[in-house]
Amino acid sequence: MSAAIKVEAPASIPVIDVSGLYSPDIAERRRVADEIGRACDEIGFFYAVGHHVKLETIEAAWKKALEFFAQPMEAKLAVECDRNNRGYRKMGDTIHASGLKFARDSFDLGFPCKPDDPEVLAGTPLYAPNNWPALPGFEEALSAYYQGSLEVGTTILKGFALYLGQEEDFFSRHFTRPVADMVINHYYPYATAIGLGATETASGAHTDHGIITILWQDYSGGLQVMGKDGVYLDVPPIPGGYVINVGELMKRWTNGRFKATVHRVIHTKNAPRISMPLFCNPDFNTTVDPAQLGVAEPAYSPVTSGEFLISRFQKTRKLWGAANKDATVKAEAIEAPVEA
Known part of the structure; x- marks a missing residue:
C-alpha cells in the first residue's frame, strides 16, 4: 500500500506530498523543496505523505511496540537502557523544565553498529549495538521501520539543501554514520497516569534537540503544536503519513531561519498511545555552523553536532545526569514555551 494520501491540512500545519523529491527531474524536486522550505520558515512543522515507506x-x-510494552517489567528491564541510548527506559527518566511528572516509558534504538565498529571501538558516545529484546519479530519490524524512516529523513534533507540554495547533498553527506536515535514512546492511559501522580498533559511543552524529527503517531491523536499566537494547533494522525519538524540544531544551522517550534502531547482517551519519532541527526563530529550557508554575521557559534546533543541530554535525561527539578511547580507552567 502506498503511503501517499491526500487530505486537507488542519489549521496551519501543511500536508506536503514529498513524492517529487524522488523524481529524476530537478525542477520537480525544487518545487517540492520550496513547499517544504516555506513550511520550515513559517512554523517548522509539516506532514509528509507520498514517501516510500509502506503503511x-x-x-x-x-x-x-505494543507487544513489547505489554510485557512484565522484568522482561523490559532485561534490556534496560545504557548511556548510548539503547534499550528500555522506565517512566521518570526524562526530566522536563517545568518540574512536572509525565507518565510514559520508552524503548530507544539507533543507527545499527556492530561491536567491532570503529566508532564503538573508539568509545565515541552514542554509537553502540542495539539492545534488542527477546521478543520474536521485534528486531525485524523495528529495524525495517527505522531504515525506512531514516531514508525519509535524508530525502527531506536534500529538499532543505535545494531550498537554501546549496548542493543537494549539503546536509545528507554528513549522514554516513548518523547519530539518528529512535524513541518508541509508550504513553500510559489517562487514568493510569493520574493514578501515578502524573500531570494531565501526556508530554510537556518542548522543542526537539536536533536536525529534524520524523514522527509517526498512532491513531489516538494528541499531538499539538504552538501557533504564532500562542494557541495550540491539533496535529491529528494521517494514516501512513509522517509529521516532520525542525529541531534546535537545524535552527542553529539556518541561523534561526527555520523554526524549532514548541509542541506537546495531550491525553485524548483512556488507552495507551504509541509514537515512534526518529531524531535524524548527522555523524557525531559534524560541525554545524551558519557560516557554511553563507551567513555573513551568524547569530550562533559553530558547534559539534554530537556534543550539542549530549549537552541537551544532560539537561533532560536522568541517565545522562539530569538533576531532579522542583516538582512543586504549578501545573499551568506546562503551558509556557519551555524546552524539554
Whole structure:
C-alpha cells in the first residue's frame, strides 16, 4: 500500500506530498523543496505523505511496540537502557523544565553498529549495538521501520539543501554514520497516569534537540503544536503519513531561519498511545555552523553536532545526569514555551 494520501491540512500545519523529491527531474524536486522550505520558515512543522515507506511496515512496528510494552517489567528491564541510548527506559527518566511528572516509558534504538565498529571501538558516545529484546519479530519490524524512516529523513534533507540554495547533498553527506536515535514512546492511559501522580498533559511543552524529527503517531491523536499566537494547533494522525519538524540544531544551522517550534502531547482517551519519532541527526563530529550557508554575521557559534546533543541530554535525561527539578511547580507552567 502506498503511503501517499491526500487530505486537507488542519489549521496551519501543511500536508506536503514529498513524492517529487524522488523524481529524476530537478525542477520537480525544487518545487517540492520550496513547499517544504516555506513550511520550515513559517512554523517548522509539516506532514509528509507520498514517501516510500509502506503503511504495512509502519503498522508492523507499531504492533510489535505494543507487544513489547505489554510485557512484565522484568522482561523490559532485561534490556534496560545504557548511556548510548539503547534499550528500555522506565517512566521518570526524562526530566522536563517545568518540574512536572509525565507518565510514559520508552524503548530507544539507533543507527545499527556492530561491536567491532570503529566508532564503538573508539568509545565515541552514542554509537553502540542495539539492545534488542527477546521478543520474536521485534528486531525485524523495528529495524525495517527505522531504515525506512531514516531514508525519509535524508530525502527531506536534500529538499532543505535545494531550498537554501546549496548542493543537494549539503546536509545528507554528513549522514554516513548518523547519530539518528529512535524513541518508541509508550504513553500510559489517562487514568493510569493520574493514578501515578502524573500531570494531565501526556508530554510537556518542548522543542526537539536536533536536525529534524520524523514522527509517526498512532491513531489516538494528541499531538499539538504552538501557533504564532500562542494557541495550540491539533496535529491529528494521517494514516501512513509522517509529521516532520525542525529541531534546535537545524535552527542553529539556518541561523534561526527555520523554526524549532514548541509542541506537546495531550491525553485524548483512556488507552495507551504509541509514537515512534526518529531524531535524524548527522555523524557525531559534524560541525554545524551558519557560516557554511553563507551567513555573513551568524547569530550562533559553530558547534559539534554530537556534543550539542549530549549537552541537551544532560539537561533532560536522568541517565545522562539530569538533576531532579522542583516538582512543586504549578501545573499551568506546562503551558509556557519551555524546552524539554
